[in-house]
Amino acid sequence: MNQLYKFRTGFIFLLLCSLFTIALIHLFSLQIRQHNRFIDLAHKQYQVSVTTLAPRAFILDRNNQPLALNKDSLAAFILPQTLEDSEKTKAFLKKHFPSTLEKLKKNPKAHFLYVKRKLSPEQLQLLEESQVTDIKILTEPSRFYPIEAAGSITGITNIDNLGLFGIELQCDKQLAGTPTTRILEKDARSGHFYFSKEITQEGTTGTPVKLTIDGNLQFLVQEELNAQIKKYKSVEGAAVVLDPQTGDILAMASFPNFNPNETTELDLITTKNTAITESYEFGSAFKAFTALAALEEGMVTPDEVIDCENSKSTYVAGRKINNFEAQGLLTFEEVIARSNNIGIAKVAMRLGPQLYNHHIKLGFGKKVGISFPGEQAGFVNPPNQWSKHSIISLSYGYEIRATLLQVARAFSIFTNGGYLIQPRIILEPEQYQKKPEKIYSDQSIAFMRTILEKTTSLQGTAKYAALHGYTTLGKTSTANLIVDGKYDPTKNFYGFIGIVEKGSYKKVVGCFLKESPQKDLYAATVAAPLFKKIVEKLLIHSNIIAEETHEADHSSNSTT
Amino acid sequence: MKKLYFIVFFISFHILLIGIKINKQSQFIKISYEKQRLEQKKQELFQHKQALTNDLYAFQNPATIKQFAQDVLHMEPLNIKQVKRITAS
Numbered sequence: 344m345n346q347l348y349k350f351r352t353g354f355i356f357l358l359l360c361s362l363f364t365i366a367l368i369h370l371f372s373l374q375i376r377q378h379n380r381f382i383d384l385a386h387k388q389y390q391v392s393v394t395t396l397a398p399r400a401f402i403l404d405r406n407n408q409p410l411a412l413n414k415d416s417l418a419a420f421i422l423p424q425t426l427e428d429s430e431k432t433k434a435f436l437k438k439h440f441p442s443t444l445e446k447l448k449k450n451p452k453a454h455f456l457y458v459k460r461k462l463s464p465e466q467l468q469l470l471e472e473s474q475v476t477d478i479k480i481l482t483e484p485s486r487f488y489p490i491e492a493a494g495s496i497t498g499i500t501n502i503d504n505l506g507l508f509g510i511e512l513q514c515d516k517q518l519a520g521t522p523t524t525r526i527l528e529k530d531a532r533s534g535h536f537y538f539s540k541e542i543t544q545e546g547t548t549g550t551p552v553k554l555t556i557d558g559n560l561q562f563l564v565q566e567e568l569n570a571q572i573k574k575y576k577s578v579e580g581a582a583v584v585l586d587p588q589t590g591d592i593l594a595m596a597s598f599p600n601f602n603p604n605e606t607t608e609l610d611l612i613t614t615k616n617t618a619i620t621e622s623y624e625f626g627s628a629f630k631a632f633t634a635l636a637a638l639e640e641g642m643v644t645p646d647e648v649i650d651c652e653n654s655k656s657t658y659v660a661g662r663k664i665n666n667f668e669a670q671g672l673l674t675f676e677e678v679i680a681r682s683n684n685i686g687i688a689k690v691a692m693r694l695g696p697q698l699y700n701h702h703i704k705l706g707f708g709k710k711v712g713i714s715f716p717g718e719q720a721g722f723v724n725p726p727n728q729w730s731k732h733s734i735i736s737l738s739y740g741y742e743i744r745a746t747l748l749q750v751a752r753a754f755s756i757f758t759n760g761g762y763l764i765q766p767r768i769i770l771e772p773e774q775y776q777k778k779p780e781k782i783y784s785d786q787s788i789a790f791m792r793t794i795l796e797k798t799t800s801l802q803g804t805a806k807y808a809a810l811h812g813y814t815t816l817g818k819t820s821t822a823n824l825i826v827d828g829k830y831d832p833t834k835n836f837y838g839f840i841g842i843v844e845k846g847s848y849k850k851v852v853g854c855f856l857k858e859s860p861q862k863d864l865y866a867a868t869v870a871a872p873l874f875k876k877i878v879e880k881l882l883i884h885s886n887i888i889a890e891e892t893h894e895a896d897h898s899s900n901s902t903t
Numbered sequence: 904m905k906k907l908y909f910i911v912f913f914i915s916f917h918i919l920l921i922g923i924k925i926n927k928q929s930q931f932i933k934i935s936y937e938k939q940r941l942e943q944k945k946q947e948l949f950q951h952k953q954a955l956t957n958d959l960y961a962f963q964n965p966a967t968i969k970q971f972a973q974d975v976l977h978m979e980p981l982n983i984k985q986v987k988r989i990t991a992s
Contacts, residue, residue, distance in 0.1 A: 414957050415950055482950070489960035530932075562965040810983070879983040888988040 389735035391527050397520035399484065400549030402497050402510055404558035405591070405770060410493050411511065416485040419458035419470055419478050423447055425627040432477040439469060460502050461485065463607070490558045490567035494603035495616040496595055496768070496829040508550060508614055513658060514625035514717050520549035553770040555591035560584065563880040568854065571873040572598045575859040581747050582854035582877055587842070588753035592748070622744040623855070627824025628840050629740030630687045631795060632753060634679050636701035638787040642693040645790045649686040659688050662732040667865065680797035682804045682819060684739050691738030696726035698737055704782050705753040705849045706763060707745050713768045721745040740822060750840050751853035757795060757816060758842045758849045761788045792816060795865035799841070808841055808871040812877060812889025817841025817874065819866035824858065834858050843878045848887045852877050
């Protein structure tokens with residue numbers, strides 16, 4: 344009996360010990376070995392991780408007027424796993440959003456599917472009227488651009504509100520900031536009540552980008568460009584207003600252009616910022632730089648008489664040169680003012696390969712350094728690739744390609760004392776500004792200023808650019824465009840680069856139009872008047888009004 | 904008798920503590936809900952402000968102003984020849 348009792352107690356003791364051991368092992372497994380797994384499971388039940396993007400920062404013009412703001416756009420979505428009325432929803436999608444139905448068929452186990460993002464008011468109304476309860480709406484951040492004329496500068500964001508082109512792309516990181524991730528505690532049942540918030544990753548808000556652009560001036564310049572394009576039925580054009588002292592780009596208009604608030608059907612060709620992203624052979628405007636180089640190198644004096652052969656077409660060094668009218672003996676001043684190809688070619692031949700160095704010194708052949716997406720460097724033909732006629736072509740702006748901004752920048756030297764400025768489109772603190780380099784002597788600049796003033800006089804080619812009461816300097820540019828590898832005389836480039844001055848007020852304005860179906864057109868009649876119209880708007884906008892005094896009436900270059 | 908009082912006191916005290924804890928929790932949930940509601944309201948007001956700001960700048964758009972000036976006020980674009988600065992001298 345005693346033995347049986349001992350056996351029983353021993354057996355029960357061992358059994359209990361075994362049970363406790365099993366329980367301990369199990370507890371060890373749950374609490375220690377699988378600790379992290381169960382912690383994760385618990386967190387999933389009552390915690391939710393939410394990542395929020397900081398609102399995208401604004402893009403401002405130089406007067407703090409917003410060029411890009413935030414707005415909420417609406418997106419429609421479905422949860423394919425929890426459709427209440429699958430047939431009705433699919434029928435609706437088939438009729439109005441067939442691509443979404445295709446996606447749903449390909450991905451029937453998806454938890455979330457967009458029906459349409461950036462809903463138009465009509466689409467929203469359609470969804471509301473349809474009463475399809477399975478299609479839900481959410482808000483998403485997007486952009487609004489109050490000044491549509493600045494679209495080619497600001498660019499746009501994509502459907503995920505990330506920069507696609509323009510400043511939106513160039514400064515995407517600065518504008519977007521970084522997202523914040525929070526862990527929220529919720530009740531397991533409804534998932535709605537947030538008891539506490541814990542930030543696991545602190546985000547940063549975006550920093551606004553302030554541009555050198557003047558929003559109102561941009562609108563005015565774009566309007567004038569559009570009007571001239573319409574008048575001459577041109578296919579492309581651009582205009583730029585530049586401060587020759589600071590390098591600030593005040594306005595930069597392009598055609599074709601687009602409305603940044605209407606991007607559902609966007610033609611990519613309209614999104615180009617033509618003044619920067621397209622380079623052309625500018626033609627006669629380069630005579631100013633050839634003349635400057637010749638004066639700087641002492642190869643010619645302004646009053647030297649050049650024989651321009653008194654012919655509309657002649658051969659110089661075996662190369663046929665055409666001129667728009669026959670001109671005989673002209674002083675070098677007159678050669679530029681009257682845009683004589685023969686005269687400038689003869690002077691350029693004295694310069695030879697030195698002309699290339701001057702083009703490089705003026706910043707041609709490399710980007711101006713504003714880091715704008717798609718910016719072109721242009722092209723300067725180096726002397727080792729020259730043909731025997733290259734120097735003649737280069738003298739009047741062929742075999743060299745440049746953007747409008749590059750030419751406007753180079754032209755700034757005629758009004759800022761010979762300094763090559765660094766153009767900028769983003770206003771940064773002054774300490775980051777590179778000090779401009781003086782690249783031409785005061786004497787050469789003074790000679791050229793006299794010559795370019797004559798260009799806008801009654802005898803010059805750009806008389807339509809003159810403005811009563813203001814000093815205007817400039818050069819017209821009519822050039823043949825290359826079509827299928829050959830210069831096509833029926834397809835032309837009409838440009839004008841000029842300067843307007845009134846006391847200490849100085850601005851460089853460049854503009855061009857490309858192609859027109861109208862015959863016998865020249866830059867003097869197409870681009871010079873556009874320059875004048877832009878300058879008029881610029882002066883009124885800047886409140887630079889000529890004084891109604893006796894002297895002012897006589898100090899003007901010419902009347903129009 | 905003393906033992907009974909002690910047990911009653913002990914149980915009552917714990918019931919009171921549980922009651923306080925439940926009350927605290929319910930207050931916490933209530934305040935959390937209110938906080939969440941206010942956050943939602945703040946978000947709505949922010950969106951409303953954003954929409955109004957956009958409207959304001961849309962109305963300040965030079966194209967809109969020009970259209971209003973020409974269509975409603977019957978104004979015409981200004982030519983520089985029409986603007987003169989008169990000096991006292």
